[in-house]
Amino acid sequence: MASTETTTSDTPDAQPETRPDAREDARPDARPDAREAPKENGADLAGLEAGLDALETQTAQRTAFGRKLLSKALPPIVAVALVLVLWQLAYHFKVKEHYLLPSPADVGRTLQEKWLEGTLLDYVWTSLSRGALGFLISVAIGTPLGLIVARVKVVRAAIGPILSGLQSLPSVAWVPAAIIWFGLSDATIYAVVLLGAVPSIANGLVAGVDQVPPLYLRAGRVIGATGLNGVRHVLLPAALPGYIAGLKQGWAFSWRSLMAAELIVNAADLGVGLGQLLEQGRELQDMSWVLSAILLILIVGIGIELLIFAPIERRVLRSRGLLARG
Amino acid sequence: MAATLTEAAVDKSTTASATDPAYAARISHVSKSFGRPGAQQLVLDDITIDVAPGEFVTLLGASGCGKSTLLNLVAGLDKPSAGEIEVPGGRPALMFQEHALFPWLTAGKNIELALKMRGLAKSERRDEAERLLEIVRLKGAYGKRVHELSGGMRQRVALARAIAQDSQLLLMDEPFAALDAITRDVLHDELTRIWRETNLSVLFVTHNVREAVRLAERVVLLSSRPGRIAREWEVGIPQPRRIEDSAVADLSIEITEQLRGEIRRHGQH
Ligand SMILES: Nc1ncnc2c1ncn2[C@@H]1O[C@H](COP(=O)(O)OP(=O)(O)O)[C@@H](O)[C@H]1O
Numbered sequence: 075m076a077s078t079e080t081t082t083s084d085t086p087d088a089q090p091e092t093r094p095d096a097r098e099d100a101r102p103d104a105r106p107d108a109r110e111a112p113k114e115n116g117a118d119l120a121g122l123e124a125g126l127d128a129l130e131t132q133t134a135q136r137t138a139f140g141r142k143l144l145s146k147a148l149p150p151i152v153a154v155a156l157v158l159v160l161w162q163l164a165y166h167f168k169v170k171e172h173y174l175l176p177s178p179a180d181v182g183r184t185l186q187e188k189w190l191e192g193t194l195l196d197y198v199w200t201s202l203s204r205g206a207l208g209f210l211i212s213v214a215i216g217t218p219l220g221l222i223v224a225r226v227k228v229v230r231a232a233i234g235p236i237l238s239g240l241q242s243l244p245s246v247a248w249v250p251a252a253i254i255w256f257g258l259s260d261a262t263i264y265a266v267v268l269l270g271a272v273p274s275i276a277n278g279l280v281a282g283v284d285q286v287p288p289l290y291l292r293a294g295r296v297i298g299a300t301g302l303n304g305v306r307h308v309l310l311p312a313a314l315p316g317y318i319a320g321l322k323q324g325w326a327f328s329w330r331s332l333m334a335a336e337l338i339v340n341a342a343d344l345g346v347g348l349g350q351l352l353e354q355g356r357e358l359q360d361m362s363w364v365l366s367a368i369l370l371i372l373i374v375g376i377g378i379e380l381l382i383f384a385p386i387e388r389r390v391l392r393s394r395g396l397l398a399r400g
Numbered sequence: 401m402a403a404t405l406t407e408a409a410v411d412k413s414t415t416a417s418a419t420d421p422a423y424a425a426r427i428s429h430v431s432k433s434f435g436r437p438g439a440q441q442l443v444l445d446d447i448t449i450d451v452a453p454g455e456f457v458t459l460l461g462a463s464g465c466g467k468s469t470l471l472n473l474v475a476g477l478d479k480p481s482a483g484e485i486e487v488p489g490g491r492p493a494l495m496f497q498e499h500a501l502f503p504w505l506t507a508g509k510n511i512e513l514a515l516k517m518r519g520l521a522k523s524e525r526r527d528e529a530e531r532l533l534e535i536v537r538l539k540g541a542y543g544k545r546v547h548e549l550s551g552g553m554r555q556r557v558a559l560a561r562a563i564a565q566d567s568q569l570l571l572m573d574e575p576f577a578a579l580d581a582i583t584r585d586v587l588h589d590e591l592t593r594i595w596r597e598t599n600l601s602v603l604f605v606t607h608n609v610r611e612a613v614r615l616a617e618r619v620v621l622l623s624s625r626p627g628r629i630a631r632e633w634e635v636g637i638p639q640p641r642r643i644e645d646s647a648v649a650d651l652s653i654e655i656t657e658q659l660r661g662e663i664r665r666h667g668q669h
Pocket residue numbers: 434435443461462463464465466467468469470
């Protein structure tokens with residue numbers, strides 16, 4: 075990029091000749107000298123601009139990793155410790171009989187036994203793989219569904235309200251219907267998971283699309299991103315934060331629905347998941363067992379959210395400057 | 401214009417061949433109303449403006465007089481209620497008051513998206529984007545996210561993206577209105593420089609009289625409710641100008657008087 079003085083001072087200006095005469099008459103001597111006589115030194119302008127840029131760009135201040143970890147991890151650790159202490163106290167003062175309220179250590183011992191039997195990871199894996207598969211199928215169905223509902227007026231009018239209504243229907247309500255349709259089978263479990271997760275994912279995408287600033291769509295049209303190009307390069311990326319929020323909620327719904335289904339759909343030929351484990355504990359009236367299963371369900375649910383969804387969401391938001399640093 | 405800017409500047413006299421249309425945009429007898437039939441609000445009334453190839457025209461008017469509406473019509477984002485708009489050079493580029501850059505892309509990728517939409521081969525996009533960033537003097541900004549840039553830098557990236565469309569006509573809707581005075585002043589110089597080095601025609605909308613005079617070869621004043629062309633001025637002051645130049649001030653005073661007169665008329669009934 076050459077600076078102005080090399081390009082403009084000797085630029086022949088023949089523009090007026092290409093104009094209609096009427097325009098010439100209307101604008102006597104407007105053009106010939108209008109582009110001559112450079113006043114501003116190009117290098118000066120560049121320097122001025124560089125200075126402004128430097129002044130206006132704030133340098134990001136990074137806090138040390140260790141401190142960040144500490145400030146993030148400490149509060150939840152303290153909270154969990156507090157719960158354990160209260161629990162232990164309740165046990166100590168026998169708020170309930172010990173077979174009704176075992177101590178944290180009892181629950182830990184039960185978990186340890188199952189671990190030593192080598193079955194613990196199998197239970198977790200059975201549920202987790204069902205949950206993951208159900209979630210992925212829900213994504214595959216919910217995404218196009220959400221997109222169509224968001225973009226096609228008639229479809230929206232027709233099924234938009236139903237879709238958001240479905241979200242408030244506890245998916246456990248589907249279990250009896252699913253059992254009648256599919257019997258005590260995997261199909262029943264997946265049907266319940268899908269009915270729980272699909273509406274939530276679709277609704278998330280609809281909300282994401284609705285929140286896209288119209289300015290982006292107009293800017294997209296101006297640069298020629300229309301039709302499918304507009305969807306791919308503007309609409310979808312712009313709706314991504316809402317979509318991810320929907321996915322996160324979709325996972326929570328998948329997991330919940332799965333547990334509801336597993337609790338009820340209990341057959342010998344089906345693998346034993348965490349829900350079935352919970353039900354077995356109830357049949358044996360073994361409170362430590364029940365509490366262990368609840369704990370595992372909680373840990374898996376939170377773990378997936380923390381390990382998978384939270385980092386993705388944070389990355390997306392941060393890259394768009396939508397996340398306060400710190 | 402896909403060639404380097406310096407070449408384009410030198411070629412300026414020869415590129416306008418005899419077959420080229422004599423205008424970069426022709427707005428003839430355009431009217432626009434909003435609202436449902438029966439309760440219509442006439443926003444633009446019989447607007448006729450020609451923008452010559454390579455010309456810099458500013459459209460000046462009070463807030464709400466229909467400037468953005470008119471630019472949207474020229475950009476093809478909306479259709480006029482009456483009249484015709486011809487833009488022979490293809491889809492015009494449009495710059496908004498807000499930068500309208502996509503926050504999920506880096507500065508460079510924002511420009512590359514425009515290049516992609518224009519049909520430039522993938523292998524050439526990166527270099528072309530770097531070149532356009534250099535034109536707006538943002539050489540190191542390729543990998544920067546939009547939120548990492550200052551307001552002035554964002555508008556320069558937006559300008560680079562607009563130029564990337566390789567359109568003959570650049571529409572600008574109060575692009576510097578949200579910037580501080582110092583930055584705005586620098587961007588005026590920058591825009592003037594880029595305009596002089598390219599064969600772009602610019603239709604620039606503003607409510608700022610001095611800005612209009614500082615930039616334009618021709619100032620078109622719009623009245624309000626409905627928006628009509630009140631008057632035009634040729635600005636014969638040689639470029640580059642400064643916004644403080646006495647010639648700029650003199651013409652600004654004259655135009656401001658007229659503008660105030662237009663506004664006053666609305667208070668009289
Ligand atoms: N889509 C629309 N529907 C109804 N009225 C509109 C619409 N767009 C603009 N207007 C009206 O048109 C007038 C001009 O608006 P606009 O072009 O944005 O003015 P300016 O850009 O000059 O400030 C305003 O009174 C505004 O309320």
